[in-house]
Amino acid sequence: MDKKERRMVFAAAIVAACLCTGATAGAMHIMEGYLPAGYCIAWGVVSIPFLVAGFLKIKRILEKSRRNITLLAMSGAFIFVISSLKIPSVTGSCSHMTGTGLGAILFGPASVSVLGIIVLIFQAVLLAHGGLTTLGANTFSMAIAGPFVSFGIYKLCGKLKVSKHVGVFLAAAVGDLFTYCVTSIQLALAHNADGNVGAAIVKFLGVFAPTQLPLAVLEGILTVLVVMALETYGTTELRLVGFGSELTKKGEF
Amino acid sequence: MSKTKKTAVLLMIIALLIIVVPLFALRGAEFGGSDDAGSVMVEKIAGKYEPWFTPVAEQALHGELPGEIESLLFCLQTGIGVGIIAFCMGRLVERKHQETLAGEKGECQTQTNEATAGREEKAPAGAGR
Numbered sequence: 001m002d003k004k005e006r007r008m009v010f011a012a013a014i015v016a017a018c019l020c021t022g023a024t025a026g027a028m029h030i031m032e033g034y035l036p037a038g039y040c041i042a043w044g045v046v047s048i049p050f051l052v053a054g055f056l057k058i059k060r061i062l063e064k065s066r067r068n069i070t071l072l073a074m075s076g077a078f079i080f081v082i083s084s085l086k087i088p089s090v091t092g093s094c095s096h097m098t099g100t101g102l103g104a105i106l107f108g109p110a111s112v113s114v115l116g117i118i119v120l121i122f123q124a125v126l127l128a129h130g131g132l133t134t135l136g137a138n139t140f141s142m143a144i145a146g147p148f149v150s151f152g153i154y155k156l157c158g159k160l161k162v163s164k165h166v167g168v169f170l171a172a173a174v175g176d177l178f179t180y181c182v183t184s185i186q187l188a189l190a191h192n193a194d195g196n197v198g199a200a201i202v203k204f205l206g207v208f209a210p211t212q213l214p215l216a217v218l219e220g221i222l223t224v225l226v227v228m229a230l231e232t233y234g235t236t237e238l239r240l241v242g243f244g245s246e247l248t249k250k251g252e253f
Numbered sequence: 254m255s256k257t258k259k260t261a262v263l264l265m266i267i268a269l270l271i272i273v274v275p276l277f278a279l280r281g282a283e284f285g286g287s288d289d290a291g292s293v294m295v296e297k298i299a300g301k302y303e304p305w306f307t308p309v310a311e312q313a314l315h316g317e318l319p320g321e322i323e324s325l326l327f328c329l330q331t332g333i334g335v336g337i338i339a340f341c342m343g344r345l346v347e348r349k350h351q352e353t354l355a356g357e358k359g360e361c362q363t364q365t366n367e368a369t370a371g372r373e374e375k376a377p378a379g380a381g382r
Contacts, residue, residue, distance in 0.1 A: 031292050033304025074341045080334030084327050088275045092282030119330075126326050128308035128318050165260075191295045191302065200298055207294050214271050221268045228261055233345035 005056045012052040029138055029183050032124070032131025039190045044136025047113070050144045054114040061107060061241070071230070071237050075103035076115040078226060083119055083142075087218065089211040097219040098179050101172030102226055104147035105154045106241050116143025141182035150175030168227050173220030180208040 035043075061068050082099030089095055103112040117139050123129040130138050150171040157167030184207075188200035230238055254262075276284075295302050310318050318326075 031304065032308040033306035034292060034295060034302070037305070070341050070344070073337050077334040077337035077341075081331050081338065082334075084330035084334065086327075087272055088279075088282075088284045090275045090279070092275070092279045092284060094284045122330060125309055127323060127330075128310045131306065131308055133306045187295065191298055193298055203298055204294055214275070218268055218271045221264050221271075225261060225264055225268075228257060229342065230345075232257065233342065233349050237345070 005060075008056065009049055009053045013049040029130055029141065029180075030134040030186060032128065032133055034131075035134050035137055035186070035190050037133070039186070040133045040136055042136075043134075043140050043186065047117075047136050047139045047144060050110060050113045051117065051139075054110040054112070057108060057111045058114055061111065065240050067237060068240055071106055071234070071241060072103075072111075072115075074226075074230075075106055075112070076118065078102050078223075079112075079115055079119050080122075082219065082222065083123070087215055089214050091211045093211050095208070095211045095215055097215050097222075098142050098146055098176050099219065099223075100142060100147045100179070101150040101168075101175045101219065101223050104150040104175065105168060105171055105223075105227075106238075106243055109144070109147035109151040112147040113139065113143040116147070137186045138183075141186060142179050145182040146175040146179035149178040165224050165227070169220040169224050171220075172223035173216040176216040176219045177209070177212055180212045181205065184208055 058072065061072065079099040079102075082097045084096070086094040086096050098116075100112050100116055103115055117135070120130055120135055120138050120142065121132075124132050124135055124138075153174050154167050154171035157170060158164075162170075184204035185201055187204045188197050192200035275282075292304075308318075
């Protein structure tokens, strides 16, 4: 990010902080109307700086090369597909994956926040899934917290010289799980019996985690498959975004 | 089969198993959404909770989105995504195919039938890696 962009993000953060008092922020997975207004606004406001940073990042990625649009579109489409599929899980209930890991690995977490919010708005408006009031909270869990963890894990795996595919797998799977952990925390902060947030977090995690665990593994596998396909057919595009450069030995592609 | 291909097939099988096994292992389970389970939990923990805002689609319809329509919209979402991915992948695969062909010194100057011949032709092109 250059200076001007950094200033813009900073300005957005300040504006966001000021808006804390009376923003009409809207707020995927937390149902419409299930968070008190204050929490909706707070999570929405927290998400704004990330979205601005993401928007600038995407602009820069496209300025660098128009060809990046192929991978960017695919990352976005991957989130679209993956988050629309409700998969049966071992607990006897269904859940869906987030699909944000791929974009985070290829483009960095900030840009995914923009891709993610598009999907969340689509689902909130048309599908009555998630919601407009909970958009901020859901954006934070799915499009910000998850991708940041994915990105961190991917980088960490690179440093630890773990095989690239294993790194991608772990990044996507853990990012998916983390999204639901954040959702649990968000719900617990708003809904707890006599201020016992810890106990509430454990209870909400009890609902989401067992269902999500196999799906996280599935998401990891699917992300690795897409990455493998891209490595075979989209070498040029992957090089443009610098994928694998820190991990691959020369000539591995 | 190349190593990449073997891994890919193996991963696909595992992915399929993850989806299918619970369905058959837990016969008769309801498979409701975990999002809904979340709202049940909210009521368990915090007592009766009345959502203070209803989804815009439900407001406009004065009721719940009909199940079939909901699945239609979910399909639409999947369709949009798959369409974009398939379009991009198709371009990449064909590009590589053309590169391979060019590399083979005009061994086969296929202009026709490529789109239709699709799969059989692509497989050997990708198998090299």
